[in-house]
Amino acid sequence: MSALPQLTRFNDNVLSKYQIYNSIFITLPFDTINNTGVLLPLFHKICEKGFKKGKNPTQIVEKFFKKYVDSSKEHVKKDLLFHFIQYIERQVVLFDAIEDAAFPIVNNMDGFGTLRNSQETAILRNKKEELKKHLEDFKVRIVLTAHPTQFYPGTVLGIITDLDKAIQNDDLLLIKKLLAQLGKTPFYKKNKPTPFDEAVSLIWYLEHVFYKSVPKIYNYIQHHVYDGHPIENEIIDLGFWPGGDRDGNPFVTTQITLDVAERLRQSILRSYYRDVRRLKRRFTFDGVQEILVGVEKRLYKHVVRSYAKVNFSQKILLKELETARDIVKEKHEGLFIDELNDFINKVRIFGFHFATLDLRQDSRVHHKAFTQIVDDLLASGDTTFPKNYHRMSEEEQIEVLSVIKGNIDPTILTDEMSEKTIQSIYALKTIQQRNGERGANRYIISNNQTALNVMQTFAMLNLCGFENELPVDVIPLFETVDDLENSESVMRTLYSNKSYRYHLSKRKNKQTVMLGFSDGTKDGGYLMANWGIFKAKEALTKVSREFDIEVIFFDGRGGPPARGGGKTHQFYSSLGPTIEDKEIQLTIQGQTISSNFGTEDSSQYNLEQLLSSGIKNEVFTKDQINDKHRDLIEDLATTSYQAYVDFKNHPCFLPYLEKMSTLKYYAKTNIGSRPSKRSNSDTLDFSQLRAIPFVGSWSQLKQNVPGFYGVGTALKKYEDAGRFDEIVDFYNASDFFKTLLENSMMSLTKSFFGLTAYMADDPFYGEFWKLINQEYQTTKRLLLKLAGHKELMENQPVGKASIEIREKIVLPLLTIQQYALKKVQDLQKEGADASEIEMYEKMVMRSLFGNINASRNSA
Known part of the structure; x- marks a missing residue:
């Protein structure tokens, strides 16, 4: 099959099947207007011909009514147009499902840009050791965001998944039933979703797609690049914004943040519980069965009930599983050990958090909230801030903020936003206690303009009673053309600050910087946004290397090219040696999640393409732009x-x-x-x-x-x-x-x-x-x-x-x-x-x- 040209495979497995199944779909009766499916193709033809003749939409619709709708009643015409909309919505879903089903046939799963291809290329070029070294600290972080770019409710996502499988099996009877179900399932949401609803929708992808595709890639690398030896690096990290992204969303409350983190924890533990039940059927041996029974009971308890006191963690679970593995090796000839290793790898990758919940807020909101916090503390007689703080220069304020420590009580604050901001940081602490540090350890400041914006956030974190070192990365997000140009100066100021530099030394000398394509394009247009970000990355790489800091770029890439999307892996593989590329981090959302990561096959393929783009740039080629x-x-x-x-x-x-x-x-x-x-x-x-x-x-x-x-x-x-x-x-x-x-x-x-x-x-x-x-x-x-x-x-x-x-x-x-x-x-x-x-x-x-x-x- 893969010997045929890709376009032929697409035409045979997507286009032809769509034509067949669509002809079945439009004959199914969904409503009282039985001829909707008959009239839609006629309307489609009139649209195509009309635009070719230079007609406008009004002329086209009116011509259709005149020719095919035997009624002068306006409500009949309007009803028909609404029915057309319903049909077309479902035709899109049908095409999605067919394209998903054909994904592994149309795309060569072992071809260019896949891990197998990269591994074989490395062996042929005698670069396997370089590849191993590169993968020791290279990561791809996919961050799921809930921006409103797709609206499928969970019921429709389920039908797409079932249709995908039925189409792969050419099960015509089931396909027909599912198409009928699709016709009767509402797409339109009567109520606006809450941030928690959005989180639940995206956790569906974590449980049903990423939980399977990510370990598959990790296991392949472990077996074929590291020859079965353990890897210290997770290689693929998952991030999560719904419930933590407060920027411009008044509906994200502290309680929602805590609820989403708890839902993430319970979802991963539920997935582990299912896996342990399966493993018990294999490991019926003395010593191992007892361990798995104990693990199963503990997982069940923590899935069913959310305990206030946490006495179970990733570390404890791994210790139990590794003990079981040792017994299998020593006493049971390593029987089924690959299945146990696969589960251990899942626990290493996903921990007790599943995906890291990022917190995000706008710098302008922070500035206002922080100013009020200072005023409230001074009014209460607290000596944390000097009385003349507001009259200080920005440089002097930064010096004060760099040494601030405390354990502020949010209830003493007089401003609602100040209180919410501090409460969200206390929520972050709670999440770390329950889900592990990786549960929530990043705070992003959008619309970041100055070093003071970062240091205000740094100070607020330090005012919330973190003992010893601060286990949180503060991440500035530079978006506009001006902010991108100023980013080097902002980071130089931060790196030159002793306290902030000490903080980075405790964070493995790594600094994450986020760059926003969406607002960059909106602000400066397509070419300037992309070139501005490229230059900012070069400047930030240079200043970071000067201070012995590894800068990690987190791209707010969005979906369409205008928002930084397009062929994402090609973009990353084209970056040269002047840009740090130890990690690839990017946001994905809406239709980008469903198209690139909606199925196991597409998720595995696109994750491998991203991994391979980093490998290509680092190990095989370097694309450098010359002065001309x-x-x-x-x-x-x-x-x-x-x-x-x-x-x-x-x-x-x-x-x-x-x-x-x-x-x-x-x-x-x-x-x-x-x-x-x-x-x-x-x-x-x-x-x-x-x-x-x-x-x-x-x-x-x-x-x-x-x-x-x-x-x-x-x-x-x-x-x-x-x-x-x-x-x-x-x-x-x-x-x-x-x-x-x-x-x-x-x-x-x-x-x-x-x-x-x-x-x-x-x-x-x-x-x-x-x-x-x-x-x-x-x-x-x-x-x-x-x-x-x-x-x-x-x-x-x-x-x-x-x-x-x-x-x-x-x-x-x-x-x-x-x-x-x-x-x-x-x-x-x-x-x-x-x-x-x-x-x-x-x-x-x-x-x-x-x-x-x-x-x-x-x-």
Whole structure:
């Protein structure tokens, strides 16, 4: 099977099967309108033909009604459109399940970028010892976040999993039943999820996917790279944000943080309990059976009841299991020892925490809360802070903060946010006592601008009674273009501080720094964000090495290329020796979790690709940008940045997003627990707008502005100057530059300006739409010229084919959405009845869900 070209395998196992199962699906009766499934393909054809002829969504929908709907009743037409939305949502799920089922056939599980391939390459090149040395301290950390980029409820996730298995087995009868179940299962969440609900949804992936795929990779490395010898390094770490990420989410309380940590603990212990029950069936020998029975009882007790006093830990469990292993070795000829080793490895990897719960808060919130803490302590007569603290310079304040210690009582604080912040740190201490230090040992400060932001957090942690050394990493998150440029200076100040430097010496001389692609792109445009982050990483690597500190970069990569996504493993393998790469840490969320890590096969494959990208960069090749290319990308980024800033400053920019896109509808959906903007203001403030609704709104318009705007302008400058060959040479010589532009091509592939071409005639927004379209056309033309391609993503045929099918499935959905948006605008102008407007707004919102989920291969 794998001898066939990848595109052939995709067409045979994904496209053909989708056509077969979809033809069954659309004939199933789900509702009172029996002909919905018959009419949908006809509507689809009218959409395709209509856009080719330059018709707008309103004309297309009205033509369809005139031709196929024998009714003058408006409610019949509206009902039919809602039924179309329901069908298309489920067609997306069906395609997801088929693509998941075909994953190991379409992707070569032993091919380029897999561990087997890396191991065999190392042996062939006589570099096995180098590979072993590299893996001794190299890690990949996947951090699951609950940002609202996918909305499937747990019931639908379960159906996708069952469909996946039924499709693999070609079980037509079961497939038909599952499709019928899918048709009757609600997708729409009536209530907004709480952060705890989001955590429970993501723990599903931990239990059903990562618990199986991560140890599989670890065991392979142990057997084939380390020849069966133990590894001190976990190699793959898991992180977790729901329940700990307070940034802009007022619904994350201290109790929710504690509840999520407890749920994580109980979930991993439950998984261990199941495994021990299975092991008991194998190890029926004297001495071993007794140990396993004792372990089983203790696990059961701690799963069923949450004990206030913890007398069971990873260390105790490992000691018991290692004793059992010694008995198997010495007295029972090592029978079934691999199964026991596999379980021991799981306990080493996942501990009693499953995934590390990160805490995160905005520096501006911290600053305000901290200022109040100082005032409250001074007012109570406490001498922790000098009375003139607020009048001190920033340098003097940092010196004071570096030596602060205490055991503050949060109930004496007069400000609610100050109290919550301190309580969250006490919660972190509780989690460490129950789940082990790895349960929660990272505090991230988003929107970090100064060294003072870090030291305020450092001081607050030290005010919460940690004995001896502080067992927490303080992680600044640099996001905007200015903050990225200032990051080196911030870290130099911190490294030069004796107390902070001593703290790092007790944290293995490692400093994690987070860099935010999403807000970087929103702030500075695609090229500048990516180049700004690259330069920041170089500068931070240099200053960290100067102080003998190993800097670890944690990337807020998001899903689509505009938020740092795209071909993630290619991005990491393209970084050169000027950037520290001992660990790869990145956030994943929403449709990126389900597409890249939704099944055992896809999870194993994509984790291996990330591991191998680090191996390629460190062991096999180093892609270094020379001075000439550095000057080129600096100039390209600056030109692109100016174009993007001018675009952002256009008087129509915010009104266009507010009136012509789905931006305001993100706040009304029940996708995630977090508000769509950081402030409660009714007016749209760009700085308070979150990156997800910002990028998502452009995506819904099929104008993926954050992934390309400014790129065309920058390339055209060189074409106009007769210097385009220099860019071509750079593209062919640098993996980094090539990956950057290939990810932009993905954004262009997902754009479709025919959908909104009617806006060109709008008296207020027409010129602004033309401006965006012109940049799209310029970028597309010049990227194709640069790559020497006739079509976008020509060199990624499977990714291109997958995107094309998804775009085809949702074309009617997009058409309905634009039709409904236009209706809302027209009805508002006419002063129509509020209930009529509300009905069309609901149509916009419902169509928004399907479009979001259809974009799952955006990473």
